Amino acid sequence: MHFIDSKGKYFTKTLLIEANNAAIREERNRQLKEEYLESLPDDKVYPIILALDEHNRGEIRVQILFDEKKTMGFLDLSKNRYNLLPNAIFNEDGTVELVSEEELTEKRLYPPGREYVEKVVRKVIRDKDFRARVLTAYHHQCAMCEINDISVLVAAHIYPAHLCGDDTVNNGICLCSNHDKAYEKGNILVKKNTEIVNRESANTKVSYNKIRLPINKADYPSSERLNQRLELSLKKHNNEFS
Template sequence: MHPINCEGKCFTKTELIHANKAAIREKRNRQLNEEFLEELPDEGLFPIALAFDEHNRGEIRVQIIFDEEGTRGFLDLSKNRYNLLPVAIIEANGIVNLKYSGKSPYPMDREHEEKVVKKVVRDPKFRKIVLTAYDNQCAMCYINDTSLLVAAHIFPARLCGDDSVNNGICLCSNHDKAYEQGSILVKPNGKIVIHRGNIEVNNEFIRFPMNKNEHPSQERMRQRLKLSMEKQGIDELE
């Protein structure tokens, strides 16, 4: 098998169940437990971490991430079905758009209804390295409960493919939401700017990791600031 580019490819729950039923019907080697799939959240998006092309069989084997704890599974599907899977495009406000190839991944006589998708399952490796770098504490406040912490990308990974610790920042869920919405801006030197709203932060600058090699990339921070200012219609910051 040969690895192929799977960046952004994902399954909705509906597509995953249909692909698995096809694998069972077609007696493919890698199938998933049907009961397990039924228990997955309806609103979830399940990214493909790895994909391998079996040239001689016209088949793709994919590794799918099911949750943020890193639960994964393999599924075999036809090349055609794989090619018709959507690519997840995550906007700065957290809304997810699914880009299809222009064709339906389902037969014409099969109706389906998709729910609005707002939650993307993240690769736990990125979360782990970012939270560890920040010693499991929000960079803007004192919250250190890991259940309330988010490994936020500084510059959206969909635009740069950068899942390194230098493109990450550990934030509590409240500050992550404000950062995503542009209510909080961060300058390349780490200075926090409250753009709008009554948002409380504990420091004038974000708290950087102890290890300088894990500090946020200033280039990524410049890119993010420019993107946020454009979306907010801001010409200049004080």
């Protein structure tokens, strides 16, 4: 991660809402509350006071100043979207020139109101031994049932590796293919205390109230990763039914 010179870059309210909507669609880590953005004045601009290149993966994290009280917030957006943001011109007499609406429209790569998704390029080097280490930790048995057929066992990431780059055993759990699919879809959840929550809509049964843990405590699933995955699954579920 490194700092980017963001001097002069700013959002209009329209651009800010569009960028935040994109962050929601693209499931980026830092988003802003939609209700708060809607409440902002239409005639003001919102400068970027800090920009960070997120490990050169095509994503920029910006810190935005909202008002004179120094209310600030972080938002993740694609590098392409960041580069298209307008730049204010600071004159020697202290005045500031903003980009005109016509110029903003001309420079837009995407038409207003058009929905699109820009994928974040995650340059994650996967550990080829991840599956072997996870299956060994769980003694080649699904953590939610009795299945121990290695041909149908999956080393599932608790929190997606493309979001965190974590290929340690503590971010893995051994599941059979059926439970892996249910966990991936969010039909089966696991709390940070390892308790299993089987949604009413899930047709896949589980054998335990909690996941079966590895014998070695050093291989236990990370409670932080479990909680991150739980929040991610609940968020997706709420978005689907909102």
